[in-house]
Amino acid sequence: MSKKRSTPDRNLRIADQIQRDLSAIIMREIKDPRIGMVTIQSVSLTPDYAHAKIYFTTLTGDPEKTRVALNEAAGFLRSLLFKLLHIHTVPTLHFVHDKSIEQAIEMSKLIDAANADRAKDDE
Template sequence: MRHKRNIPNRSFRVADQIQRDVAELVRELKDPRIGMITINAVEVTPDYAHATVLFSLLVGEVGQSELALNEAAGFLRNGLFKRLSIHTVPTLHFKFDQTTSRAAELSSLILQANATRAKED
């Protein structure tokens, strides 16, 4: 039997599963530098060697949380080995996702612009 090279949406399914598992595993970390985080997305390279984990922060400092998560990446990857049934478990790279904070800034700017326009009219 030949191995099927292009399984449709496999990388999306793997990324989604990694996102769910990492979210659970992060809760087990006891590092006080890690604030209240949310795992927003996971981007996996085509060879499954690396995964960029995008997170947002509710409470805590971005730099400290990102550093602590990247230091714990080996522990989290080990946890993924036990949970995932894939040949290659990717090396994890944590990166702060600025989408949420940027959206809040833009929303604030729009509200200010509308308020200014309303005063002018």
């Protein structure tokens, strides 16, 4: 007896839907002053859809305080997601500050500095 396989990209489609829905919910429903302007960068789901890591960046405010506030509101956000998503298991949400943007900016600054030094050496 063969086991029924889910669609290969189902995990990605659900993660994308969670990302879109959470962005809208956080903007409309969360009134916590510790949460400034938050951008959901990506969502990573476990294969059984039990847990989701939500990677976010902030435009304003302290990222650590924002992470704490979002994790405190995770149960409320999950209940609102349950109403929007049409899946059997809505994952437990875990918010993680995404530092890739800051790292990319630092890397770009280092490259620019190296190129400026090289230009001076060539002259």
